[in-house]
Amino acid sequence: MDSHLLGWLAVTLYLAAEAYAILSLVRPRVPALPGTLLIGAGLFLQFGDLEIRARALHSVPYRTIGGSLSLFGWMLGLSYLALLFRHRERAVGPFLLPFVIAFSALGLLLPQPAGLAGTDTRGAIFALHVTFAILAYAAFTFSFVLSLLYLIQKRQLRRVRTGLLFSRLPALDVIGRMNRTSVTIGLSVLGVSVLLGVIWAERVWSRLPDAKFGAALITLVVYGFLLWKDRRGWVGERVALLSILGFALILFSYTFVNLYFSAEHAFR
């Protein structure tokens, strides 16, 4: 079977889920189940796509930038599903699902590697290192979206605009708590990933990793600072702005650092 078929089917289901999420935003009384099922089915199919890629490479499929983006999208979708079950908060969907769609589609559009993966990208440590890194990025993307929603909702409260978005978006306190959870998860998982990366780099290269390692450390510092300030009076808008800055840093790491400053340690 063409591995792309499952991937594109998943993207189609995500698009349908996005349309349904927008409908739910306008008409909150429409049932939640169809939207949840669409996302669940999309995740299932995309997992199949990742599995096929992994079998072809004899390695985790995200050694490449395409594979890593696919996993990024998948984990973001999974996080949203977890949020739906945990908070029953559907209003985040219309804003988060476009990221799931974009990352998943880019993962399919970018060129795939030919042949088997090198020996350096096999084994549990590498697999866990990359998986955790991508999970952390997904959590920070989540935090980025929540931060945008926080700023939108706060602006509406400040300007006393009580329209559709005001009534549909969660309370500032709820967005703030969800954001804190996302950052805490992202930070913990990124910490583990960096640690595993150091072990892996020592084994394969017999030296510490490169610029990408540095970018990951800066990301850790920024988000660690965010959590620290969150407990010391930066509650709200400033934390949201810092989270947006952190996300910009991740994008920078994923693009410029990955492509130009990291020869061996890059998704290509």
Place this chain on the structure above:
Amino acid sequence: MSISQEAQLALLGWSFRGAGVSVRERVAFTADEIRDALTTLLSRGLISEGVIVSTCHRSEIYSLVSDEGARTRLTLFVSEWRGLDPAELEGSCFFRAGADAARHLFRVAAGLDSLALGESEVLGQVRQALSLARESGSTRAVMHRLFESAVAAGKRVRAETEIARHPLSVSSIGFELARKVFADLSKRQVLVIGAGETSSLFARHAVEAGVREPVIVNRTASRAEELAASIHGRAAAWEDLADELPLADVVVSATSSPEPLVTRAAVEAAMRERRGRPMLFLDLAVPRDIAPDVSQVYNAFSYSLNDLEEVAKENRARRAREVPVAEKIVEEELESYLAWLGNLSVVPTVTEWRRRLEELRDLELERAPAVERERLRGLLDAFSARILHEPMKRLKGEEDPARKLDRVEAVRHLFNLDRE
């Protein structure tokens, strides 16, 4: 719409649209008076069925009557009952008959005829009216179905439109804003400055919204204590206002102080103690109790009375935009009710009853040998005619319209004429 030649729905009412408060307060009924009035109307034979809806904004008598003189009879009844001038009552009342009466009730239940468009309380009042009428024995098939259908229409309108979603009162809007900052208010501290009418109203609303033990601060300590005791709150001394401020998530103020009571410096100090956790200020006083520059403090949300009234105006417009959808739902439910009502006429019921028996006859004949069918058909038709003769005679001859409709309804149900 007339149900039969003998009975029709009639509505006589006084509402805020045509009757002033002076009339409305005199024609208003308490629960006991409703029971008495309905019993009297029935015993005098003025109505066959009846329900009275009485709220602050309306008193309406829905009835099933047997002739065209209902308006005059019911007006005279109320005039006598209340000792009022019939001419005055006649001049301020409205009368609807048939489908128009039913439509009016459906619109009332949907909140479309309310002073505050889409308000929810009226649905409970309509339910309560039906319940009182049941207790008085003044409802049978027609009124029961009418009110049940009206309640269903009201529920659908609220479920399928946004007509009841946007709050209109200043206090509801204030708490809606607070919920968009803090989500669950039950774990938040509310500080109420002042113990006057507005502050009291707000404090009570806070308790209804789930706030536990609101703190009341007032210049006259006894009034603060009185209000706190009535709402299970806590009174604090006026001098302790600065100490109470950092503890409060929501601050409501409605005093007649000529100067602001809460300044930017005080809020900044409170924020430092709170480590930046948000605070929400609702200033219901004119002139303002909360200094306008408080809103510039990081994580302080401050709203004046003017802001809240502006939202109320926008919300009224939002509710009004839902009216066409709500009216459509009312018409759908009304159509369904009128279809049921139309079926209660004796003639169509008898026709359908005969048709139903013919269907059953034909089913049985199919099982009989072909040569026997013609003979059996004649036999079965004669048997059916004999069986139906007496019940039909009694049905048509029933003089009490409500009882007649009850019987028609029973026939339709027992013979499944509505094909449920």
